[in-house]
Amino acid sequence: MTRYLGMSLLLGPLLVVSAWAQNSTLDEIARYRAQLQDGNPAELWEARGEDMWKQKRGPKQVSLEQCDLGKGRGVVKGAYAEMPRYFADADRVMDLETRLLHCMMTVQGFSKTDATRRVFGSGSNRSDFEALAAWITSESKGVVMKVSLNHPKAQRAYELGEKAFYFRGGPHDFSCATCHAEDNKRIRLQDLPNLTQKKGAQLGYTTWPAYRVSQGELRTFQWRLYDCFRQQRFPELEFASELSIALTTFLAYNANGAAFNAPAIKR
Amino acid sequence: MKPVYWALPAVVSVLVAAGCATGPRQMEAVTVEDLKIIKASFRAQGQAGLDRLDQDEAQKHCSNPPTVTIAKELAARIEKANFAAIQYPADGNLMGDWRAGERIAQTGVGMQFSDNPKTPSGGNCYACHQVSKEEISFGTIGPSLYNYGKLRGGASPEMQRYTYGRIYNSQAFTACSNMPRFGHNGILTEEQIKDVTALLLDPNSPVNK
Numbered sequence: 001m002t003r004y005l006g007m008s009l010l011l012g013p014l015l016v017v018s019a020w021a022q023n024s025t026l027d028e029i030a031r032y033r034a035q036l037q038d039g040n041p042a043e044l045w046e047a048r049g050e051d052m053w054k055q056k057r058g059p060k061q062v063s064l065e066q067c068d069l070g071k072g073r074g075v076v077k078g079a080y081a082e083m084p085r086y087f088a089d090a091d092r093v094m095d096l097e098t099r100l101l102h103c104m105m106t107v108q109g110f111s112k113t114d115a116t117r118r119v120f121g122s123g124s125n126r127s128d129f130e131a132l133a134a135w136i137t138s139e140s141k142g143v144v145m146k147v148s149l150n151h152p153k154a155q156r157a158y159e160l161g162e163k164a165f166y167f168r169g170g171p172h173d174f175s176c177a178t179c180h181a182e183d184n185k186r187i188r189l190q191d192l193p194n195l196t197q198k199k200g201a202q203l204g205y206t207t208w209p210a211y212r213v214s215q216g217e218l219r220t221f222q223w224r225l226y227d228c229f230r231q232q233r234f235p236e237l238e239f240a241s242e243l244s245i246a247l248t249t250f251l252a253y254n255a256n257g258a259a260f261n262a263p264a265i266k267r
Numbered sequence: 268m269k270p271v272y273w274a275l276p277a278v279v280s281v282l283v284a285a286g287c288a289t290g291p292r293q294m295e296a297v298t299v300e301d302l303k304i305i306k307a308s309f310r311a312q313g314q315a316g317l318d319r320l321d322q323d324e325a326q327k328h329c330s331n332p333p334t335v336t337i338a339k340e341l342a343a344r345i346e347k348a349n350f351a352a353i354q355y356p357a358d359g360n361l362m363g364d365w366r367a368g369e370r371i372a373q374t375g376v377g378m379q380f381s382d383n384p385k386t387p388s389g390g391n392c393y394a395c396h397q398v399s400k401e402e403i404s405f406g407t408i409g410p411s412l413y414n415y416g417k418l419r420g421g422a423s424p425e426m427q428r429y430t431y432g433r434i435y436n437s438q439a440f441t442a443c444s445n446m447p448r449f450g451h452n453g454i455l456t457e458e459q460i461k462d463v464t465a466l467l468l469d470p471n472s473p474v475n476k
Contacts, residue, residue: 172447236312243308
């Protein structure tokens with residue numbers, strides 16, 4: 001488990017060996033996170049994303065300011081706190097990344113292949129989606145989550161997301177619920193939010209996207225789902241797929257009422 | 268963990284009744300249309316094919332919130348079918364090497380689309396259980412197994428059979444168990460299951476110190 005190893009190496013210097021009792025370890029981790037909160041490298045992604053939003057790009061040489069994130073063309077402030085949402089122009093529910101893909105294709109004229117060449121960045125191979133999502137979500141910081149299920153398609157997405165959350169499969173019989181449906185559970189030392197309860201969903205949802213210290217990358221909610229499905233031993237989740245939107249709708253709606261608080265920083 | 272899973276049948280039925288009155292509703296079954304959307308949302312990658320989304324009977328009936336307890340007859344049917352499928356080692360020897368077992372318990376690699384299929388899988392027991400006293404980085408999805416053998420009267424033939432069987436297929440004993448069916452689904456080999464059985468039962472294992 002290199003991931004756990006990585007974490008203990010990172011935390012090593014902070015830990016007093018005689019304080020290896022469980023609770024104080026967790027307290028140390030909380031303090032570590034609080035310290036990191038002072039300077040979040042996510043700001044680098046936010047700055048790049050803001051530039052990218054305003055640049056004329058793609059075959060049509062148009063900027064994404066022509067893109068409607070649900071609150072009118074070019075309006076970014078508070079948009080993420082109401083996503084996923086139903087978009088009449090596409091007649092479907094979209095989360096942020098799916099909407100961005102839609103705008104890259106319809107507004108800027110990118111092909112789907114070109115637009116999705118790099119959905120998750122790695123080192124110098126950077127992802128446009130991660131930068132754009134970092135900036136756009138930062139413009140909802142402090143805004144209260146208010147996802148609506150008024151449209152039947154949004155209601156349907158929520159219900160599918162809920163079913164998918166409990167859907168067990170694969171060689172390990174895992175579903176999201178195996179790891180995220182009870183209070184106060186951990187895998188190794190990592191706390192697992194109970195995403196079926198308001199408090200857990202608010203904590204787990206409103207803190208993504210996040211800069212991941214262990215990866216040196218900013219990751220979006222699409223990535224969070226992608227990586228949890230990997231740990232679930234499922235096949236590879238398709239970026240901007242119906243199921244990813246449904247699960248995001250389920251979790252985002254459950255987080256309603258909480259102030260959005262990302263891009264955050266995580267281990 | 269909810270005590271429901273380990274309780275005696277009589278206690279279970281009482282809790283079931285209480286659970287139904289207060290818990291959330293049972294999930295509606297996944298429809299053909301749902302399944303089509305789910306399948307279209309994944310692509311086969313590495314060793315993880317789309318067939319991983321085909322549910323067997325246990326998976327189908329256990330896709331509920333943890334507060335929902337399925338009907339007693341159904342649970343009994345799942346347990347019976349899973350129990351009947353346990354393959355005990357032909358030579359009747361159920362205890363391997365606890366030192367190898369400890370390494371298997373520590374290792375979480377295996378079966379992910381990003382894993383090399385040639386690398387043997389681990390059991391990742393520590394992800395969910397306290398096992399030895401020395402390892403403080405353990406999860407809490409399952410009960411503590413520290414002193415497991417010692418508290419259960421040692422490595423009697425019955426305990427060996429139960430422990431090997433529990434690791435091989437947890438749902439033979441508890442329908443809808445959250446513990447992977449390590450033997451049934453080919454995550455661990457017979458040899459590896461013997462090793463973790465020894466880890467839990469061998470009097471010299473750190474588990475029983």
